[in-house]
Amino acid sequence: MASFKIIGGKKLKGDISPQGAKNEALQVLCATLLTKEEVKISNLPDIIDINKLIEILIKLGVKVKKLKKNSFSFTADDLDLSYLNTIDFIKKCKELRGSVMIIGPLISRFGSALMPRPGGDKIGRRRLDIHFKGIEQLGANFKYNDNKKIYYVHAKKLIGKDILLDEASVTGTANLIMSACLANGITQIYNAACEPYIQQLCKMINVMGGKISGIGSNLLKIDGVKKLGGCSHRILPDMIEIGSWIGLAAMTNSEIKIKNVSIENLGLIPRTFEKIGIKIIYENDDIIIPYQKNYEIESFIDGSIMTISDSPWPGFTPDLLSIILVIATQAKGSVLIHQKMFESRLFFTDKLIDMGAKIILCDPHRATVIGLNKLSKLKPTTMTSPDIRAGIALLIAALSADGESVIHNIEQIDRGYERIEERLIKIGANIKRIN
Numbered sequence: 520m521a522s523f524k525i526i527g528g529k530k531l532k533g534d535i536s537p538q539g540a541k542n543e544a545l546q547v548l549c550a551t552l553l554t555k556e557e558v559k560i561s562n563l564p565d566i567i568d569i570n571k572l573i574e575i576l577i578k579l580g581v582k583v584k585k586l587k588k589n590s591f592s593f594t595a596d597d598l599d600l601s602y603l604n605t606i607d608f609i610k611k612c613k614e615l616r617g618s619v620m621i622i623g624p625l626i627s628r629f630g631s632a633l634m635p636r637p638g639g640d641k642i643g644r645r646r647l648d649i650h651f652k653g654i655e656q657l658g659a660n661f662k663y664n665d666n667k668k669i670y671y672v673h674a675k676k677l678i679g680k681d682i683l684l685d686e687a688s689v690t691g692t693a694n695l696i697m698s699a700c701l702a703n704g705i706t707q708i709y710n711a712a713c714e715p716y717i718q719q720l721c722k723m724i725n726v727m728g729g730k731i732s733g734i735g736s737n738l739l740k741i742d743g744v745k746k747l748g749g750c751s752h753r754i755l756p757d758m759i760e761i762g763s764w765i766g767l768a769a770m771t772n773s774e775i776k777i778k779n780v781s782i783e784n785l786g787l788i789p790r791t792f793e794k795i796g797i798k799i800i801y802e803n804d805d806i807i808i809p810y811q812k813n814y815e816i817e818s819f820i821d822g823s824i825m826t827i828s829d830s831p832w833p834g835f836t837p838d839l840l841s842i843i844l845v846i847a848t849q850a851k852g853s854v855l856i857h858q859k860m861f862e863s864r865l866f867f868t869d870k871l872i873d874m875g876a877k878i879i880l881c882d883p884h885r886a887t888v889i890g891l892n893k894l895s896k897l898k899p900t901t902m903t904s905p906d907i908r909a910g911i912a913l914l915i916a917a918l919s920a921d922g923e924s925v926i927h928n929i930e931q932i933d934r935g936y937e938r939i940e941e942r943l944i945k946i947g948a949n950i951k952r953i954n
Contacts, residue, residue: 523914523929523940526949527899528921530810531773533946537761537780538564538937539589539754543716545617546693547723547752548572548593551581552624553697554727555596556749563589563754567934571615578602578611600629609635609669619650620690622672623697626659631673649684649691654698656680657706679704679743687712687737687831693720700729702743711739714832715755715784726750756781759838760936761806762788763911766842768808769797770849770919772893775946778805791835793817794825795843795850813893816852824887828857837861841912844868848876848897849919850890857885867909870902874916899924907935914939918948 539562548569551558563569573591577583580599584592602608603625612618612635625632651661651670659674679702682695692712697720699706711717713735721731721739727750730742761780768775769792782789782804789799789806796814800807816825829837837860844856848871858864862883872878874897877889899922904910910932917924926932929952932939940950 520927521929522953523917523926524951524953525914525917525924525926526922527918527924528896529771529918529947529949531767531771531775531918531943531947534776534778535764535942535946536778537756537764538566540564540716540757541566541568541759541935542689542714543719543754544569545572546620546690546716546720547754548576549617549620549624549693550697550720550723551576551593552579552595552598552621553628553700553724554747554749555594556747557592557594558727558749559586559590559592559751561586561590561751561753562756563591564757564937565589566937567930568615568617571611572617575608575611575615575618575621578607598629600625600631603633617690620694620697622650622654623694626654626672626674627677627698627701630675633669633671635670636668649686649688650694653682653684653691653695653708656682657695657698657702659698677702677743679706679741681707682709684708684710686710689714689717692717692739696720696724696731696739696741699741699743700724700731700747701745702741704743706741706743708739708741709737711737712831713737715758715786719752719755723750723752726752755784758785758788759836759908761785762792762836762839762842763915763936765792765797765799765806765808766846766912767915767918769795769811769814769846770915772810772812773946774808774810776802776805776807780804780806782806786833787835788839791827791839791843794827795846795854796852797846814850816847816850816854816890818852824853824855826855826857829860837864838908840864841867841908842915844878844886844888845871845912845916847888847890848878848916849893851892853887853889855885855887859884864906864909867905867913870900870913871897871916873902874898874900874920896921898922901925901927903927904929904931907931911936918943918950
């Protein structure tokens with residue numbers, strides 16, 4: 520197990536470019552299974568979760584070629600579906616929650632699929648009902664083997680249907696889009712997730728010959744086609760990484776330019792950081808976080824304490840609440856962080872409390888942060904990363920703390936952030952990977 524040793528308290532300065540979006544990459548990689556023709560994808564992040572999914576696709580028989588750095592081609596013209604029944608497939612899928620999106624393309628194109636209960640972050644329950652019940656409405660049959668913990672799905676032919684989702688699940692919406700794009704007839708998905716990454720998936724399928732309308736709204740209309748062709752697709756910059764660098768600049772009193780961020784696809788992210796008092800300067804498609812000695816949390820118009828919570832797009836993403844919580848510890852003022860969507864994501868706050876943060880964990884979903892206005896900086900410590908997003912939040916905290924900190928289990932951070940220590944060193948961070 521690898522660890523990071525960090526000497527914190529240093530100001531950083533320079534330019535940093537966000538990697539390709541992990542969550543979009545997981546979706547579009549699965550979509551390469553929808554056609555036997557070549558699909559080229561660029562700006563793929565070189566991170567553990569993406570490499571694990573590519574490895575699954577290769578074992579499944581997809582021909583994968585590296586075209587250049589972060590660019591690959593995928594040709595799924597001769598799949599070995601017997602691999603689905605192997606112990607190796609089951610093991611790899613259990614390590615990667617995004618693998619659940621393989622079901623949609625396989626049931627759509629081949630009429631059968633299976634999937635173990637997927638793994639991923641330990642951040643609370645993330646139900647699969649949206650995936651399975653939606654695909655069942657299209658005509659598939661599901662069976663669950665409780666002994667093997669495996670879901671089996673079969674369908675002679677999927678038929679278009681009007682589907683109302685219980686919740687706007689991103690991966691559930693993606694699976695249904697990929698299931699319906701080759702079904703007979705028209706499918707309408709209401710209460711669909713409409714994140715930029717879902718929009719990207721829809722646009723990619725349309726370039727492949729699909730017929731999807733309502734892109735960007737929560738009502739998608741999918742007119743099934745007989746087959747899809749190849750395409751070239753470029754992945755958006757990762758909005759979660761962009762938010763991470765905003766938080767890093769604020770916590771370390773640094774000036775950082777984040778380049779090529781696709782501002783129009785950031786939604787409420789910049790505005791939410793501004794609520795904490797972070798100044799953001801827009802320059803073409805870059806954003807600059809200038810040096811700030813202090814930053815102050817806004818209050819509501821009636822003077823009540825600011826509350827920042829997560830919600831489905833276009834609301835604020837839950838993946839950045841941990842970053843907001845960390846930077847609030849050094850702001851002037853107080854804020855209530857309300858994590859609605861996952862019940863275990865705030866448990867990492869005990870590490871911040873050990874570092875001197877003033878945080879009241881109200882319950883598994885809510886934490887009140889009393890900002891120290893940088894009068895009392897966080898103290899260095901030794902800690903363990905519980906998941907990707909908490910891991911990056913703890914790394915930011917360590918980079919702001921004067922002295923040496925150690926973070927164990929950094930494989931969790933590597934799952935979502937490409938060559939992170941190398942990129943941070945370039946802007947002045949003192950960080951070293953150790954075994």
